[in-house]
Amino acid sequence: MYSFGLGDEFAIILLLIFVFYKFTQFYVFLILSTLSLILWIWHLYDKKQYWQKLGVPCSPANIFVGHMLEVKSKDGVIQFDKENREKFGKTYGMYLLDMNNLVTSDLDLIKQVFIKDFVHFPTRSGFPLTQNKKIIQNSLLRSMVSVVQGDDWRRVRNTITPAFTAAKLKKIIPTISESSNELINYISRKYVVTNEEIPLKEIFGLFTIDVIGRSGFSSDFKTFSGEENEIVKQALLFSNATKKMAFFAVLTFFPSIKELLENYFSIDLWDMPAQKYFHGLMSKLYDERKDDPEAKDKFNDIFQLLMNAVNDSEIEDITMEQTTNEINNNLITKQNDKYLSKIELFAQGFMLLIAGYDTTASVLQFAAYMLAMHPEVQEKLREEINSVLGIDEDISYEHLKKMDYLQAFLQETLRMYPPAPVSNRACNSNLNLNGINLREGDLVSIPIYSIQHNEEFYPEPEEFKPERFIREEKASVDPLTFLAFGLGPRNCLGMRFAEIQMQVVIALLVRRFKFKPSQNSPKLPLELESVMLLRPKKELVILAEDLL
Structure with a gap:
């Protein structure tokens, strides 16, 4: 079964707009197309409220790429993390493209994720690997x-x-x-x-x-x-x-x-x-x-x-x-x-x-x-x-x-x-981490440079x-x-x-x-x-x- 990302969602929206254009009157096409775009943008905005809904502090993010452009503008994660730690404390949320990333310099949380609960955080990133044996x-x-x-x-x-x-x-x-x-x-x-x-x-x-x-x-x-x-x-x-x-x-x-x-x-x-x-x-x-x-x-x-x-x-x-x-x-x-x-x-x-x-x-x-x-x-x-x-x-x-x-x-x-200024682990199941409800695929990152x-x-x-x-x-x-x-x-x-x-x-x-x-x-x-x-x-x- 396929999982859908931002690009897939956009392709579906374009397909819907094309269908509306071909099979409806022009004013209906405009209404339905505008409504579809508004709903999609609202959906993207809602996805970028993930951490806020969980009560995790997080700065406003671009609805398309999350905090990636902000990180790039600061020449990487060091300055970005410094500013967010000063503003929010040891633990805060961010968005990497379409992925949710919990950043923490709390030593107890780090020990829990990287050692105690390793069975729930066994991999380094949230990017799925192929299952094609010929490629592997x-x-x-x-x-x-x-x-x-x-x-x-x-x-x-x-x-x-x-x-x-x-x-x-x-x-x-x-x-x-x-x-x-x-x-x-x-x-x-x-x-x-x-x-x-x-x-x-x-x-x-x-x-x-x-x-x-x-x-x-x-x-x-x-x-x-x-x-x-x-x-x-x-x-x-x-x-x-x-x-x-x-x-x-x-x-x-x-x-x-x-x-x-x-x-x-x-x-x-x-x-x-x-x-x-x-x-x-x-x-x-x-x-x-x-x-x-x-x-x-x-x-x-x-x-x-x-x-x-x-x-x-x-x-x-x-x-x-x-x-x-x-x-x-x-x-x-x-x-x-x-x-x-x-x-x-x-x-x-x-x-x-x-x-x-x-x-x-x-x-x-x-x-x-x-x-x-x-x-x-x-x-x-x-x-x-x-x-x-x-x-x-x-x-x-x-x-x-x-x-x-x-x-x-x-x-x-x-x-x-x-x-490596940062290391991360991907959560492999829905899990409550010290009161924070993580979903499968969420990342937890430790800012190595900042801690050191x-x-x-x-x-x-x-x-x-x-x-x-x-x-x-x-x-x-x-x-x-x-x-x-x-x-x-x-x-x-x-x-x-x-x-x-x-x-x-x-x-x-x-x-x-x-x-x-x-x-x-x-x-x-x-x-x-x-x-x-x-x-x-x-x-x-x-x-x-x-x-x-």
Whole structure:
């Protein structure tokens, strides 16, 4: 059964007007058409009174797009949330296109939604996924653990979680060090020798792709070669696919058309050329390893860890024509209901790459910028790194565990500049949430940036103070107020990998270079955009001095 959105309703109104025009007298046509439009506009207005009727404070919204234009005019959700919190308090309502969104920074409500009542809020967004198996079985995006839902999410998450334990990830620290040293050499020859400004997002984008190549797939992607690189090109194309995202937003107005295209014509609206490229890349790696009995010991990378997570399993080519009792197409099966399809295995590798390019690189650019803008922090960090490493050329997991100030520095960076300024959960049933009657499909959002910049939780929140996360100070931080990696069962699975990656590269960079601002470095506080991910309005550039 189709659900109707704003676009569908408008199409019905136009159809009615056409019928009135063809089959009634002109004055009757005018009366009925005008009446239909008035009733439709009243219906739209009434829908945008949803929160007000429930007694939830909410500012007036555009009857067609809700608060989307207002959010866009303020460069994202940060300023919008600040103004609404000052006006309404910790909890208020807003409308995202045709969806109802409850925004709350109330820690009790956050804990209830993201942890206690997770069974009622199991997914990250209110956009419905396709039920077309043909599309699902060929889509990397739709098969990522961050996207799949219900039993599929539990199965995929339980299957791949063992690949991301600290004990297993510390084995890939040497490969992360290799990528870090490649970055150091790249900075030295291209920017330090010439005294040119370092474009932070660009270099850390290259670094994260290089890390994924080496530690993810045991492959040298040659990202620092200086030549045009197809992998970097495809990652950038995917990251900049804003037109596609805008297309998704438009389709929320036409859910029936979306369902028709996907479920009946098998048109994948999330299909992007980058998916095909990376599918081919991982398929080649998979084929090379699947019949190699020594692969488990030969490759110390995440892709192999994912394959090991379904160890002792059989690869079966099950066709759709076979009986429905057989689990699915191309399943890699395992006992205790742990299995992955090939597309699901490839999807997790794809997720690591795009998440690293967008989020990890974003955090690292802010981290390096804070080093340049806070020389006292940089010097204190350098003293700790040199003290722990001594004359050692290599960095180990044991070294990282001793670097308290490094960990505090990165946590303070994540506090001030969380990659995602907002996180949400979709309600899967009618539910009373602390006196608020939510309907199925309603969203509950937590403003991560606002909570982590709240002086109630962090005194002088706009000041960069790594000491907040040192020993006694760290013990006093409420976990519900530090949400950079999400919260609850659906938090960021790659959190440990991201942390280790950032710790290694920052430690090695600070040991080698002294960072300082340039004439074109934006002044603090930074102007930010926060429509989807947190980004600086102006490019972050700094200078580096070689300490060798």
